[in-house]
Each structure stands twice: as structure tokens, then as C-alpha cells.
Amino acid sequence: MKTVAEALVERAVGWRQGVVSQLHPVPHSLSDVDVEGWAAVPEPFATGGTSGGTSKVAAIAEALERHAAARAPLEIVTDGECWPLEHFSLHTVEQRVAPGYRYRKGYVDTRYTRAWTLPGNEPIRVPVGLVGLDAAHGLPATSSGLAAGPSTTSALLRAVQELVERDAFTTTWLHSIAPQRFAADLPHGAQAFDLTPAYSPHPVVAVAGSLPIAGKPRPTLGLACRATVAEAVRKAYEEWVQGTVFVEVWLARNGDQPVEDVTDFDKHAVYYATRPAEWDALPWFTGFETEPPRDAESRGTAAELTELVHALDRADVRLAYRELTTPELSAVGLHCVRVLSPDLAPLHSDHRWPHLGGRARELGWRYPHASPGVFPNPAPHPLG
Template identity: 35%
Template structure:
């Protein structure tokens, strides 16, 4: 597509596309910077040392606040008890938990906030050792430090064998500067919200609330001989907007059908980002069809990886029209696109400060005018958007946790990496044997009170996101 650039960073030189980081943007510079940032984000998340405690030590500590696998929207009891299920998540005294910190509305304080920090020693991120856990197991709402299963913080376990799969949902990186850490955290939170929206919409077979695709994107798709549709997936309590863009365009006579999804402060921003994600997915599907079609599964039950999901409907175009999102779509009303009045504090003006306690941090890079500028739209600066999100989601009963994962080498490249986690928000799976069906994933009414499911739960069709 004219003007669009798509860059990728292979993770394994011997198997170049085994796992890949990538980005699409308007021009080579933006796409290249995005791809490198995502690669550094994954590197930091895979290698960063984390403070760890065992289940036994937490259980014996009356002052420790910790959340176990049952407190998150992971696997349901029925899944875990099924014969042959790959992730039974059985408890053992030696299970390891990593330290994260609560995001709470009300104030912003702490010597290690994301906008000011000191580098750690021995190549490790700085960690405020003075934070003392307070509270109790799974429900200490006032504790600032919380311990959660280690696999939910880094990519893969720091020690031992993984009890559950790690995903990159809620991981984000941004160049350092005045707003850099806030932008990284904002993007991490937005990714949690977009994945929750897509996961619940998909697993429950909800029809889409269709909105108009911008003319310039329709024109781009038409020039490729393709088509585009867009849908509002915004949850009832989400002050930002979630939009999915679905469609296809053939390549050398072979169909390519893909989806992009994004969460941003406004419908226009979310639409633009989702369309960019769609374009990236389209290019990636084309690559997979050219280079790996003979190795890709054509049966839903055999999908194990996100790249297989990304190419699936291009290999099985007969299944594309069966999506409930498409088959049961209805026009989205104008009021559905406006911020909901159900929860107060929608605008930055109504937001209060957010408290940051004991954040691991690294030395700040020189501020730039670009980093300090508002990112546009009704949401205002990244900090204002984070504050509004934390307040609004707190009122909806959604707990937000975070940790900075920046390592010294990644900091030297001028990048900050954040991980956001939420017990209540649904996660997107790669392995079709093990979709995340636990926690509040089953509660579609909480998110979409006017929606109607179509078909069984979980939806037997695999999601299309790579």
C-alpha cells in the first residue's frame, strides 16, 4: 500500500520467522522504530530479573498480598481437570510469584515513578527495596505491592518450569522522555483492553456493531481488489474506544483474510490504528502463504501459535463468512460511540492522580519536544489518559497492576518497557487446546449488556489475530 511501511525483527536467526516482532507505519522510519521497540520489549520481558517469592513463603507471611492463578481470567476448573489438558496449574509450595504494583486512583507519588528513576546495579533494573508488602492473600485492596504468578509478568518463568503460558498482551515499549514511560504504560493498558474486547466478543460469538470505514482506507483496499469492514467492540465501562477492522485482499489470486484491533482515546484514533494493524496482518499473511503454507495447519484444533492464527482464514477462506462478528453485525448507533455515562470520570478533567509505589525504573533519557507533546485526541496527554483509565476501571471493579521491565541494555537504547496485568480482563490464547475460559471471560453481559451470543461458548472458530 502506498505510503505504508512494514518492518520486522526476527527473533531466531536460524529460523528467522519462528517468532517475530514487527510494526507498520506511515513511512520507513516509523515502522522501523516500532519494530525495533517491539523487539526490545520482548527481549526485556524475557530476560529481566524479577523479585520472586515462593507460595510457601507468601502463605506463611501474614503481611503479604498475593494473587494466585484462580484470581485471574485464565483456565476454568473444568478445563484444568480435563484429562490431557496441557496446563492443569496444580499448586505446589515452590510455585514462584513475581512482584508487581497496584495502580490506584487518588494520587501520584513515590520516588520511583515512571517519569523519574535511577538505574540499577549489575545491569538490572532499579527496584525500590523499601516497599513492604501489606495485606493478605487475594483481596488486600490497600496493599501497594502484590505478588502474582511469575509467568504473568515476564515472558516465560525466571526460574523453574512454567505453570501457565506467558503472552505478550499488556507488554509495551516507548522511547524514553517526559511522556515516554506514560506512553508505554498507556499502550500496555490499551492492549489489555483491546484483547479483552476481542476475546470476549469472539468466544461468545457476539455480532459486531458496524461503523463506517474511513474513505482513504476503503480506497486502499479497493485498489488491492479487497474489502474492509469496521466494528465497535468497546466495553460498557471502557472510557476509551476499541475498534476492529476486518477484511481481505487477494495476493496473486490467493485470498487473504485478516483482522486488526486497537484501543485508543477516540473512535478516529482507534480506527486508524486498527486499520494499520489490518494492513500489517495482511502483509504477514501473504508472507506466511508464500513461505510456509505447506507447514501451516488447516484445521482449527491444530493451531498452537499466533502466527498460525494470523494465516488461518487465508488458508480457509470458506470459514471467513461464518464469523458471528460478520454474520450478525448490526449498525452501531451514534450513542454507542460516545463515552458511557454509566461510570463517572470519563474525561481527563475528571481524572485524579494515580499512585505509583515502588516502581522498578531506569535512568531517564533527555526529554524531547515530541515526547512531551500530547498524543492528540480528546484523551489528552498519555498521563491524563492513564489517570482517567485507572479511575474509571477502578469504579468498574477492575484492578490494574503494573511493573516496569526495562533492563539496563534496553534503557541504553532509549526505550522503556512496561507490563500491565489485570485479574478481571480476559486474555487471548494461541493454543486452541487451551483457550482462556476462566474468571470473568464468561461474563459477556458485564461488558456488552445489549449484546446477544450466537452459537456455543467457546466459539469453535479460531480467532484471527496473529
């Protein structure tokens, strides 16, 4: 029997009046893992693209959060305390003056909107182009730190966890670190990696591996930050499974010629499927095996959020949030928030312009015992 929440959320789907125009199961072949997958497509005029999830509700919610980020009105604010765009861990001055820099407009004409700090809940001005999903502001518009949930608290927890997991992966990748592996008893040869930074009480786990189809490799990676290792492994494994299916669909549509210009997340996701020898040579797989990371101490949405936010605050990691819930989301019982931080590095979609600015180069407070390699890593990351 459907819950009230499920019934409300599914009302958002429909080609005539729905916010989500389509919901359909992800196709599987005999070479795929038997895990349910769904894709929800926002209305054609919205930014954000296709969203996926292992349940109908998760897929719809992910599409709705992109709708909200593209549609929520964001006022322009010119007075009050501010976190300047230059403080965010995006691009260095050297990158911004280089020929062909694609985000120059965002730095020339930066506008700001209101957000509120965590945990202090004080007003702060932040770049409006980092809050919504409007490419017209000229800044990297991604879904990192964007989350929807049945309450503002649950959405905030998932958004902060996503910032942490993306910072962890971006940092380890850019610094060419070989993360520690741990036994997780995963099927199909998938391996689990501990990416947990020193500042986070919530473990960060990556699951990586290749699931061949018709003899062709499908290397990909899943990533998750949760309060327990078991939850993080499960979520990262589900993302890995979804990634293998995406690779299959993309290759069927575009062919398996080696990807040359890695300029969006889709091409990042399939790059190593078209260049499998480069996947096998990555330093990522040379780390040693150790024990799994520790679980967080708190349980329950509010307690987990409090524990994580205060840990980041003690590490001098600034956080701010903005509620983006639109009337459409409210009508189906969902809340949407964006959380952003100048101190955490978001993942880049264009390999030509990795995020090297702000605190991206700082390794000691994240991984004090790591042995870094080449910075920045010349290899494209595999996360779509």
C-alpha cells in the same frame, strides 16, 4: 532529520552488540497496501519472535520489549497480599484436569513475584509466569499487556489499552457476538467494528476484511484501543495491513493446505486464509451498522492513563504493573512495563485451550445490551 530518541533506539540494532539482531523492511507485492512496514528480530537466544511496526522505531521498540520481558530479573516473593493464579481469567478447573492440558505445571508449582496496583500503587504478589516471557514457568507467556515507550507513563498507557482491547476481542469472540459496524471510509473493502466495552472510556476498534493476492483471499483482522476513534481506526487498519502481508509470507513458506491444529498465534492468523468459506460464514459480519463510539474526554499521555485507570477501578477491574526496564533499554531511552489484571481475559494462542476461567463468562458488565451466541465459540479467532 532523526530525533535524539530515534538515534538512540537505532543503536540497539546490530548483529555483534545489538539487542535487536536484524531490522529489515517487510516485503510488498503489487497486491499489498502501500504502507511502510518493518520487522525487527530479537537476538536468537531470546523468546518473543519477530516484531513488526509501521516505523523503524516502533518495530525496534516492540522487539526490545520482548527482550526486556525475557531478560528482566524477577524475584520470587512468598509473603504479602496476593492475587492467586486461580483468580485470573485463564482456564477453568475442568480444563486444568482434562487429559493433555499443556499448562498443568504452572498450576502445580506456582511462584509469585512483586507488582504494584493501579491506581493505589500498593505492593501485590502476582504469578511470575504472567509477568515475564519465560515459558519455563509453565504458564501462557504472551505479550498482552506488555509495552515499551519513551516514559513509564507512556508504556503504562499502551499496556493498559492493550489489556482492554484483548479483553474486548476475546469476550466478543468467545460469546459469538456480532459486533456493530460503523462507517470509517476504509479502502480495499475493510470494515470497522465497535468493540468498546461499557467499562472503557477509550474506544476499541477492530478492522477486518480480505485483500486478495493472485485471486486468493487474505482474510485477517487488526485491533486497537486508543483515546480517540480516529487513532484506534488508524492503528487497527495498520495492523490489518500487516496481517495481510504476514498471510502472504506464511502461505508462500508453508503452502495453502487447510490448517488443522491451531496451536499458536501464527496459525490463528492464517487459519481463515486456508479456509476462506469459514471466514465468510462467521457470525462476526452479521451485526448492524451504527454510529462510531465516542472519543475519550482526556488528551495527553498522563491524562489519558489517569482517565482509563480510574474508569477500570470504578468498574472493579483490578490492575497491577511491573517495571521491566533493563539497562539496555534504559541506554536507548526506553521504559518497559507489564500490566496484568485477574478480571480481564487475555487472548489465547492455543485453540484447544481458550481462556474460559475467571470472569471470561461474565458478559453483563462488559456488554450489557449484547445478544450472545454459542459459548465458547467453536471457531478459531483470527488474531495473530
